[in-house]
Amino acid sequence: TQTVSQSDAHVTVFEGDSVELRCNYSYGGSIYLSWYIQHHGHGLQFLLKYYSGNPVVQGVNGFEAEFSKSDSSFHLRKASVHWSDSAVYFCAVRGTGGYKVVFGSGTRLLVSP
Template sequence: AQSVTQPDARVTVSEGASLQLRCKYSYSATPYLFWYVQYPRQGLQMLLKYYSGDPVVQGVNGFEAEFSKSDSSFHLRKASVHWSDSAVYFCAVTNSAGNKLTFGIGTRVLVRP
C-alpha cells in the first residue's frame, strides 16, 4: 500500500524567507509524486509533479521539489515566499494506474508580513 508522511503540521515563515516542506513517501514501485496546494475555501491545485528524469522539478509560482529515491522523499521548496503563499500544501503519491491518489495530511503554511 502506498502512503505519504508530512511531518510538519504547521510552518510559519516571514515574507521573503525561504520555505521547505518535507514529504516522505512509501510505495513499492516507482512512485508518481505530486504537490498540491489548497487556498482557503478552494479546491486543490497542482503545483508540480514528478515521475522520472531530473530529480529537481520546477512548478508554478516559483516552487520546486527534489526527489530522492534513497531517502524516499519529495521535499518542496521556495526561495522567497509571499503572503499569498499562505495555504495548506499536500504531498501525494499515486499508483501506476493513476486512479488512486494518496495524500499526506497536509502542512499549513502561514506567511507573516
C-alpha cells in the same frame, strides 16, 4: 501499501524567507509524486509532479521539489515566499498505472508580512 507522511502540520515563516515543506512516502514500485496547494475555502491546485528524469522539478509560482529515492522523499521548496503563499500544501503519491491518489495530511504554511 502507499503512505505519505508530512511531518510538519504547521510552518510559519516571514515574507521573503525560504521555506521547505517535507514529504516522505512509502511505496513499492514506480510512482508519480505531486504537490498541491489548497487556499482557504478552495479546492486543490496543482503545483508540480515528478515521474522520472531530473529529480528537481519546477512548478508554478517559483516552487520546486526534489525527489530522493534513497530518502523516499519529495520535499517542496521556495526561495522567497510571499504572503499569498499562505495555504495548506498536500503531497500526494500514485502508482504508475494505478488510479488511487494517496494524500499526505497536509502542511499549513503561514507567511507573515
